Amino acid sequence: MKITSRPILLVEDDDVDAMAVIRAFKSLHITNRLERAENGEAALAALRDPRHERPCLVLLDINMPVMGGIEFLHAIKDDNRDLRCIPVVVLTTSNEQEDKMRSFDLGVAGYMKKPVDYQQFVETVRTIDRYWTVSEMPE
Amino acid sequence: MKKLRIETRVLAGFTLALAVIAAGGALVYHAIGEFNATSKAAVTSREVLAELDGTYSSLTQAEAHERSFLVLGDSSDLAQRQAAIGRLDVHLAELHRLIGADPRQRSRLQRLTGEIASYLRLLRQSTPVRARGQPVRRQRAATLPVPYRIRHLVELMRQTEATRLHLRRAHTAMRLHETIITLVLLLLASAASLSFLYIGIRHEIRDRRSAEDALLHETELLSQSKERMRAVLDTAAEAIIVIDGDGTVERFNASAERMFGWSSGEIVGQNVCQLLPVPRESGVRQIPTSPALVVGSGCETEGRRRGGETFPLEISVSKIRIAGKPVFTSVLRDISERRRSETALAAAMQELRNSNEELRNFAYVVSHDLKAPLRGIGSLADWLQADYAEQLGSEGRKYLQLLMGRVRRMDQLIDGILEYSRVGRVTEARTYIDLDQVVRESVDLLVPPEHIRIVIDGALPSVAGEPTRMRQLFQNLLSNAIKFMDKPHGLIRVTAHAADGVWHFTVADNGPGIDPRHHEKIFQLFQTLAPRDRIEGTGVGLALARKIVELHGGHIWVESIPGQGSKFHFTFPHDVPAEMPRTAQVP
Numbered sequence: 224m225k226i227t228s229r230p231i232l233l234v235e236d237d238d239v240d241a242m243a244v245i246r247a248f249k250s251l252h253i254t255n256r257l258e259r260a261e262n263g264e265a266a267l268a269a270l271r272d273p274r275h276e277r278p279c280l281v282l283l284d285i286n287m288p289v290m291g292g293i294e295f296l297h298a299i300k301d302d303n304r305d306l307r308c309i310p311v312v313v314l315t316t317s318n319e320q321e322d323k324m325r326s327f328d329l330g331v332a333g334y335m336k337k338p339v340d341y342q343q344f345v346e347t348v349r350t351i352d353r354y355w356t357v358s359e360m361p362e
Numbered sequence: 363m364k365k366l367r368i369e370t371r372v373l374a375g376f377t378l379a380l381a382v383i384a385a386g387g388a389l390v391y392h393a394i395g396e397f398n399a400t401s402k403a404a405v406t407s408r409e410v411l412a413e414l415d416g417t418y419s420s421l422t423q424a425e426a427h428e429r430s431f432l433v434l435g436d437s438s439d440l441a442q443r444q445a446a447i448g449r450l451d452v453h454l455a456e457l458h459r460l461i462g463a464d465p466r467q468r469s470r471l472q473r474l475t476g477e478i479a480s481y482l483r484l485l486r487q488s489t490p491v492r493a494r495g496q497p498v499r500r501q502r503a504a505t506l507p508v509p510y511r512i513r514h515l516v517e518l519m520r521q522t523e524a525t526r527l528h529l530r531r532a533h534t535a536m537r538l539h540e541t542i543i544t545l546v547l548l549l550l551a552s553a554a555s556l557s558f559l560y561i562g563i564r565h566e567i568r569d570r571r572s573a574e575d576a577l578l579h580e581t582e583l584l585s586q587s588k589e590r591m592r593a594v595l596d597t598a599a600e601a602i603i604v605i606d607g608d609g610t611v612e613r614f615n616a617s618a619e620r621m622f623g624w625s626s627g628e629i630v631g632q633n634v635c636q637l638l639p640v641p642r643e644s645g646v647r648q649i650p651t652s653p654a655l656v657v658g659s660g661c662e663t664e665g666r667r668r669g670g671e672t673f674p675l676e677i678s679v680s681k682i683r684i685a686g687k688p689v690f691t692s693v694l695r696d697i698s699e700r701r702r703s704e705t706a707l708a709a710a711m712q713e714l715r716n717s718n719e720e721l722r723n724f725a726y727v728v729s730h731d732l733k734a735p736l737r738g739i740g741s742l743a744d745w746l747q748a749d750y751a752e753q754l755g756s757e758g759r760k761y762l763q764l765l766m767g768r769v770r771r772m773d774q775l776i777d778g779i780l781e782y783s784r785v786g787r788v789t790e791a792r793t794y795i796d797l798d799q800v801v802r803e804s805v806d807l808l809v810p811p812e813h814i815r816i817v818i819d820g821a822l823p824s825v826a827g828e829p830t831r832m833r834q835l836f837q838n839l840l841s842n843a844i845k846f847m848d849k850p851h852g853l854i855r856v857t858a859h860a861a862d863g864v865w866h867f868t869v870a871d872n873g874p875g876i877d878p879r880h881h882e883k884i885f886q887l888f889q890t891l892a893p894r895d896r897i898e899g900t901g902v903g904l905a906l907a908r909k910i911v912e913l914h915g916g917h918i919w920v921e922s923i924p925g926q927g928s929k930f931h932f933t934f935p936h937d938v939p940a941e942m943p944r945t946a947q948v949p
Contacts, residue, residue, distance in 0.1 A: 237734050237738065239737070239738035239741055239742060240734065240737065240738065240741075242741070243737075243741045246745065286730040286734075316729060316730050316733045316734055316737070317729060317730060318729060318777075318780065319726065319729070320788055337737060338737075339733065339736055339737045339740045339769060339770060339773040340740060340744075340766075340769075340770060341740060341741040341744035341745070342744065344737075344741070
């Protein structure tokens with residue numbers, strides 16, 4: 224990651240998937256603090272909390288209870304606190320064309336499918352890390 | 363127009379004839395008048411001549427008796443002389459009356475009267491002498507004869523009168539001649555005009571008779587065609603109502619009677635509103651005079667039967683003009699049955715949509731809710747193997763490997779289901795796809811092993827379709843051929859040719875072939891012939907291929923001799939099937 228001092232927000236309802244991300248971060252030596260919100264609403268609350276440190280990247284699942292990923296993207300797009308400047312990478316099971324189109328329409332920085340094979344999943348996370356090591360991101 | 367002209371002509375002919383006759387009459391009248399006048403004048407002239415003769419003879423008689431008296435002294439002669447003088451006076455008076463206004467004759471007559479008077483005076487002078495007994499001398503007696511002047515005057519007057527009589531006669535003869543000529547001419551003219559009139563009338567009669575004949579013929583034809591029309595109307599399966607411009611029913615055929623429950627006699631003359639109460643159709647022109655009527659075809663509206671029950675009907679109205687008046691022919695079809703089936707169809711469609719929606723939801727649920735736990739299992743198995751390899755031992759590690767393999771297979775199955783359900787549900791924009799390029803790309807993508815050769819026979823055509831699906835189709839067929847190849851020199855051949863309005867494609871291989879009893883089964887979902895542990899396969903590929911081909915309006919089938927290879931045939935129509943969506947649709 225280009226910025227290692229700021230946390231990465233993982234919005235994910237599945238515990239094992241969250242564990243997979245944590246495990247992949249560990250094995251790839253990604254040092255950023257990983258925060259987790261169980262759904263879009265919790266993530267939004269965290270981002271809007273002024274005492275909360277602003278993350279440098281959001282990893283977003285689409286299919287979640289209470290508030291899904293698409294709804295969350297709508298919310299931050301309409302938000303006036305520059306939340307839309309935070310890069311969001313969708314990390315999901317959904318291969319639906321509709322989800323992809325909506326996500327990019329709402330300004331996501333990437334759309335990754337979670338492979339069923341963990342080793343492949345690690346490779347996906349590695350790609351994300353590499354990209355955001357090279358790519359600039361807003362401070 | 364023609365009638366007027368004929369009447370004018372007849373009138374003109376008669377007028378002409380009448381004019382000719384009137385002119386002739388006038389001429390004859392005039393001629394007769396003139397004749398009368400001339401005859402009267404002639405009579406007068408003749409009388410004048412007679413009177414002149416009388417005058418002269420009376421005078422000579424008077425003179426003769428005078429002389430006789432003078433010579434013989436017989437007093438009877440005196441009496442006779444007096445009688446002659448009396449006749450002379452009568453003649454003169456008569457002459458005065460007859461001569462009239464003619465100035466020349468009148469002055470002559472006056473002179474004559476004067477001369478006679480003086481002559482008579484002379485005669486009277488001699489008479490008294492003889493009466494006193496003195497003989498009259500002979501020489502004196504010699505002076506007595508009627509003087510020359512009197513004779514001359516009488517002669518002149520005779521001549522004048524005779525000449526006048528002659529002239530009058532000549533004039534009358536000439537007039538008569540002229541009158542006759544004019545009369546003949548007039549008669550000729552009248553005959554000519556009457557002939558002309560006769561010919562005209564005759565011609566007209568002939569024309570009228572032929573027109574009447576034609577009319578009769580046409581009337582017959584008309585009645586025939588009327589009969590025919592009635593027969594057509596009454597045997598027509600559709601209800602036909604003919605309405606005039608005000609919406610009054612003129613005709614009501616047998617089918618219409620059955621449809622509405624009214625008889626023709628009851629409804630003809632009534633307003634059509636009774637049958638078609640409320641026009642529901644909009645967007646078609648309404649006839650202002652009868653709001654119940656709309657001109658158009660295939661409009662749907664409501665009809666009312668005799669009992670008041672309404673029913674849906676389809677109405678086609680066409681407008682024609684008969685003798686300048688609009689007449690509307692309406693063909694009506696009771697569409698209650700169609701409406702019922704439409705409703706049933708709509709319900710079935712809704713059901714289908716619902717089940718499609720369910721399927722879609724199912725696919726979504728499968729993709730998310732089944733994949734997430736599956737991925738969890740896979741991840742945990744992986745971590746167990748990585749973190750607890752020592753404790754598991756070789757048997758435990760093998761089990762975990764198998765577990766992870768099954769997870770992958772299940773993942774592929776879910777992907778297969780999703781892909782299969784996506785075909786036809788998620789559609790792409792239809793474009794012309796260069797299949798030559800598609801097949802070459804697919805071959806590159808599949809990376810066939812060294813011992814398998816893929817040959818494309820000639821250039822493949824371009825067809826209209828969904829690009830992704832076309833790619834999937836060829837990839838599935840080619841990958842199957844590669845996957846099952848059992849020969850040391852594999853050969854896969856792709857060909858295409860045009861046949862009977864379709865493109866016929868063949869993907870042939872020299873692989874193991876397929877037993878004919880499986881030829882139908884292989885196209886069904888999840889049907890595989892090889893155990894999945896030996897050859898990885900989901901049983902989705904050929905089902906997907908069939909779905910794609912059929913979605914594009916074609917057919918797919920297999921031809922195979924076990925041990926020698928398989929030929930997969932499929933067709934695409936040259937024309938794009940109508941049911942194929944023309945725009946991209948993202949649900």
